[in-house]
Amino acid sequence: MIDNDITFRKLEIFLAFMDKRNISRTAELLGLSTVSVHRALHTLEEGVRCPLFIHQGRNLSPLPAAETLAEYAREVSDLMRRGIEETRKCGGIGQGRLKLGTMYSLTLDTVPRLIMGLKLRRPDLELELLMGSNQDLLVKLEDQQLDAILISVSDTQIDPARFETLPLFKDDIYLAAPASSPLYVTGPADLRDFKDEKFVSLTEGFATYHGFQEAFHVAGFEPHIVTRVNDIFSMINLVQAGVGYTLLPGRMKRIYEHSVRLMTLAAPYQMRQTIALVFARNREHDPDMLALVAEGRMYALEHRDIGTAPSDGGTLNAASTARPAS
Structure with a gap:
């Protein structure tokens, strides 16, 4: 069963962070506060029930588990995006x-x-x-x-x-x-x-x-x-x-x-x-x-x-x- 803390929005923030590897740049890209980005990553980690990051000084670094999650998260996000496009097409939108x-x-x-x-x-x-x-x-x-x-x-x-x-x-x-x-x-x-x-x-x-x-x-x-x-x-x-x-x-x-x-x-x-x-x-x-x-x-x-x-x-x-x- 997928935990309620795992949402498409949090996966979107997570993937953006995996690309930028920096909370501030991720927040700027998505138009969010750094606090919102940090909270999304933390609750996603809790939802997965597996360590995803490690603190190195003031930086947050992904663990190998985060790389694995990112691989599947991209597949899921791309599939859902295509699904929404096909749904809208079917509905004449x-x-x-x-x-x-x-x-x-x-x-x-x-x-x-x-x-x-x-x-x-x-x-x-x-x-x-x-x-x-x-x-x-x-x-x-x-x-x-x-x-x-x-x-x-x-x-x-x-x-x-x-x-x-x-x-x-x-x-x-x-x-x-x-x-x-x-x-x-x-x-x-x-x-x-x-x-x-x-x-x-x-x-x-x-x-x-x-x-x-x-x-x-x-x-x-x-x-x-x-x-x-x-x-x-x-x-x-x-x-x-x-x-x-x-x-x-x-x-x-x-x-x-x-x-x-x-x-x-x-x-x-x-x-x-x-x-x-x-x-x-x-x-x-x-x-x-x-x-x-x-x-x-x-x-x-x-x-x-x-x-x-x-x-x-x-x-x-x-x-x-x-x-x-x-």
């Missing part, structure tokens, strides 16, 4: 591939800009993109079918023990009307004035669905929903065609500003989505995930002082030293 899930609406600006920055950091990275609802993406992340997701976390329960959440920006929700709508107003829109109008909506599970339901609950009436769809672009097309009104996040404004008019909601109905990058805590040291998180942080810093997603098609800050040159 650090293999140059990322599966990223995103809401449809983020493919207009956020996702392309993150991908562009990510490819500058890791040119050989293969990225698989999957689009879906908030609910579907979170389920796939929990089932490890996705490595990271871009979703609205405003009305989503994220388990902090399992997942890291990196907020990117906040986005206001607007009332969307066909360009020819006679009910368009330049000031805040009161949903009660649209009680007799038709609406289109996303299905349950999408980020805007919960806010849609809550807004009309506050307004005190059930909207007349003529159809429900499974993606935001189909919903906007229906609004463009005059099928009905809907609620939309402000990030859609730039693309549809000539065919769909967005009205600011009156105070009782105002809502904001917090868009965030969510990924498993056990992936936080994966080099590919670190690169994605770094891009996410840059994006978040650029948008920290604005309430909605960018509408001018600007580029990420190319002068940042956080990203390597291409």
Whole structure:
């Protein structure tokens, strides 16, 4: 039975000492104190239950038994290192591939800009993109079918023990009307004035669905929903065609500003989505995930002082030293 005092960390310190033959140089190499090195060697010796060193003046010299242990310790350490590498490979960690899930609406600006920055950091990275609802993406992340997701976390329960959440920006929700709508107003829109109008909506599970339901609950009436769809672009097309009104996040404004008019909601109905990058805590040291998180942080810093997603098609800050040159 192997004694509890024999650990891989102590073997690492022991092998470093066997190479340097000096406690001070070993401590400097490993970023430890000399006391920590001496304690590790002493407790390792106790765990082996065999003398490994002898004091010669102020120096600690290895005995033949230490040379024998070092030979096997190197074999064990190398084997474990290869075992960890193969384990990570089997788990898809650090293999140059990322599966990223995103809401449809983020493919207009956020996702392309993150991908562009990510490819500058890791040119050989293969990225698989999957689009879906908030609910579907979170389920796939929990089932490890996705490595990271871009979703609205405003009305989503994220388990902090399992997942890291990196907020990117906040986005206001607007009332969307066909360009020819006679009910368009330049000031805040009161949903009660649209009680007799038709609406289109996303299905349950999408980020805007919960806010849609809550807004009309506050307004005190059930909207007349003529159809429900499974993606935001189909919903906007229906609004463009005059099928009905809907609620939309402000990030859609730039693309549809000539065919769909967005009205600011009156105070009782105002809502904001917090868009965030969510990924498993056990992936936080994966080099590919670190690169994605770094891009996410840059994006978040650029948008920290604005309430909605960018509408001018600007580029990420190319002068940042956080990203390597291409």
